[in-house]
Amino acid sequence: MNERFVLRNVRRVNEELVDIVIEDGHIAELEEAGKGVGAQAIDGSGLYVSSGWIDLHVHAFPEFDPYGDEIDEIGVKQGVTTIVDAGSCGSDRIADLAASREQASTNLFALLNISRIGLKRIDELSDLSWIDSEQVKQAVRAHQDFIVGLKARISKSVVRESGIEPLRMARELSRETSLPVMVHIGSGPPDINDIVPLLAPNDVITHYLNGKANNLFDSEGRPLEVLTDAIARGVKLDVGHGTASFSFKVAEAAKRHNIRFNTISTDIYRGNRLNGPVHSMSHVLSKFLYLGYTLEEIIAAVTNRPAAWLGKPELGRIQAGDEANLTLFTVTDEPTTFVDSEGDTRLGSQRIEAKGVFVHGKFIEC
Template identity: 30%
Template sequence: MTGMMADLILRGGRVIDPSQGVDAVMDVAFLDGRVLAVGERLEGREIRDVSGRIVTPGLIDLHTHVYWGGTSLSVDADNYASGTAVSTCVDTGSAGPGNFAGFRKHVIEQSHVRILSFLHISFAGIFAFSNRVMVGESMDMRLMAAQDALQVAQANRDVIIGIKVRVGRMTSGPSGITPMDVALLVADQAGLPLMVHIDEPPPTYEEVVAKLRPGDILTHCYRPFPNAPVDGAGKIRAGVRAARERGVLFDIGHGKGAFAWTTARAAMAEGFPPDTISSDVHTLCVNGPAFDQVTTMSKFLCLGMQVPDIIAASTVKPAQAIRRPELGSLKPGSVGDASILSLEDGAFPLVDVLGEVVMSPQRFMGRGLVIGGAWWDEAAAPASAVREVV
């Protein structure tokens, strides 16, 4: 550690950092907001004993909705992060070019947890999403704001990391796949990846992934029938496998309707794990079936995924997907974020979006969070991730 005294030491945890191939009991040191070193018997001004815990790079939830107060579907990012040990919330289209300025000023810049954004191609983002009012923002082509989206994306490159579009029977309806064509034009012009949501057909899963470029992201990748990645025999559809082979990324995006045990078991049996694991947390799933990032990660323990691979899909892989290599790693010089988790033994019911419950003998729990090289006191964060918008 070249004789430097660290600001903070996490001592004696099981450090799992897939970006470096590290899985060992070690210390992690932070200085001036960044990772200083990973090693043994490191010294610092503040020492936190995390023995018996897992220490990972700061978890990245690649699919969240956190424009709280500005959109009906969003939860409060800081409240959410405190319970699930997430250091970066990637908001996926809550805001569009018409209301992004408010998202940035009133939420992103005020938040303790880092918020990055996929900007929605729709002018006002996801503007009508609740138990009482549900309007697919991609149904009206008049809202597909290509010029505005490009302008806003270019002016906010520090926090906008991609373009978002939602297509399917419930979100684009009579517009079909056309909103995705507009979003692809903007993503190409801006040099950014596209994240696309699918729900029920039309369009079909294969029609959507056929249009995606290397580095683009298909979220809700383990949807139930209809529009699952597997056919009736449980085999990965040819167009889906071809998309992965050319570099399309597949993200979980659990949410209210997009993770089915039946699909997940078939896809894993076919050697088709997700590239990234995300919660798609919003007001209609934060109390189930998705709950949060660590609950979503826990479901992959039941599917036979190894702990380091689950951690990778929540750290280094999403960092690569959003082209932020300074995140998702504990390499010296990386952003000083770390998540402290426990791997609990017991009998834990884990439910999918269809109501199927699988009892898991293990699950992850969030136990602490370091952001910018400093321990974040969870006691200072409000208790609930959901605030009612009256």
Template identity: 35%
Template sequence: MAPSPILIRNVRPVGFTPNTAPQAATDILVGTDGLIKQVGPSLIASPGAQVIDGGGGYVSPGWTDLHAHVWHGGTDISIKPRHAGLERGVTTIVDAGSAGEATFHGFREYIIEPAPERILAFLNIGSIGLVACNRVSELIDIRSIDIDRTLAVAEANRDLIVGIKCRASHVILGSWGITPVKVAKKVAKILKLPMMIHVGEPPPTYDEILELLRPGDIITHCFNGKAGGSIIEDEDLWDLVSKCADQGIRLDVGHGGASFSFKVAEVAIERGLMPFSISTDLHGHSLNGPVWDMATTMSKLLSVGMPFEAVVTASTTAPMSAVGLKTENLLGIGTKAELTVFDLVGSDLKVRDSQGATATLKEMFEPRWAVMGSNAVRAARHMPKEGTAVVCTCGAHN
């Protein structure tokens, strides 16, 4: 079927200028080539156009999930992209290390290239990636890393690989400590790419990891509540994290099955430490609880005191900038349309964090449409069925 023009009516742009209030309601016309043709009030629909009624809700740059796992079939933990992508309001999924150098070719051919969403990837420093996540560690010892092949795969896939991923906690590394983080950072430096580091149960300690990072690198699971890994249990660590964030090290939420605490997030935000980016760490053990989707994760950050506009920025242009995507003039004439249409609605939904603490969300982000070029997809939050939640109690899953 040939693409048709898309007319989005009556939406308030937000997030196109970071951390600013929504603009007045407008219409947006997208051509059959997927490019924005007009922006303004009371636009006339082109013949045969698909009309989307925004109902006075919001339109933002396409939601970008900086940490998910979508190498479905190639790892035992990944989900299908559709469960995290356009149908959930997300136009860009960044896979956080599901594939290593030995498996990335399959990830590219069978998942990334066919997907309607944009999928980018942090390449796992461990050659096998998350093939059998935590049942078989990708970082048992130095035999798990092939620097030459990792460099070669990253160079051959520069269009998709946006950084190097290393999971740095004792349930993954055993007694190996900080060494794989050092190796990963060296590889990232050679490639001139950022590094994403998973922080969790020490060793290595959060402090040791931060000493290796540079502006542009990413700490994911920044608000985890694990003993020895929480930023609010140690004032020296708090001061160091705050200093590093001020210097350009990026704090990413990475909710996941075991890595987000309402208490840690609320205290941090109250003290002025905002996450750079909001991400889900969606995978097979977090989809049906406690994460669900991007919109619910955004709503959780809103509930603990993060301003609405800051939540939108941390879910759009901030993560886009972290992986080298264009962040300027996203509503400009001639720009490819990558948009999320959503509402903010009243709610009494009870949710939990990764430690089992519960909260009632008074406001919810509700995705309505995701527009990727000339493709407009109806979007909605994930609604897990009763009894489908998978709860990880071992602490090993993200």
């Protein structure tokens, strides 16, 4: 769409109605609703618009089973214009993942798994010899435009007898590469009280609402001291819903105690996209409407907040002169049953549904 056209009467999440004038794939003007001028007008009445959604935790390397999927299946077809592969590949295969961007409409970045084998097997940190510091640093240098952080999955099934040592090695690699670490938490050991104190400002805890015994809240639903301390020093909290890492009971406790997310991500891959409980970014966001978060806070968690963490604020804004990077969606009053990773259900009254994206100069319908 290289001509000048107007996306008319779309609603921003603050409920403001606007016209967005797009020319040569860029936002030319933001106008009061009904005032935009262009050769073609597209009626966006009934649609919300935000900057393109960003999913900070996906698995987009389809060769690795079970944790893999096609880039655009979990990207633009979901209303998500930018995805971050969260450690599918280590240094052995990161070049292949980087090359896969060429065939995709979705923007793709990556967190480099500190294990060189990545998710070729699911106990990738059980052998410390697979953590090759020089290969990590070489991969980071070779893919500076692509690798945005490091990934360490610190749970029992991944580290086995290696314990906390992989996280200590990740911390040192973070220092040497100047990249933050996203840490997956789950079943222990290692104990959560040993994991969280090792995290630094701008590191990310993903799966922070998981319902496993080794989680971040006590039996009464109160946040552990290591969690409140981490938040105070600037550690970020990411949802990372996934197949086994989101609990309504924990999410409800977190909200009661004002332990709020920085980012909402899906941890999506083929299995939990097709069979649930994730299904889509829209479906995950709808669960947070049920939990009582405002639409503005929910959408910020997939737009300007992850964009800021990525160091790419332009991805999280709608501003004249920027590339048109937009997600169009609806919020519908409709009873919807939601299922968490524990099999618990909740009946919501609203759902979010992505309708399309503008990215790289074209409109793609969801």
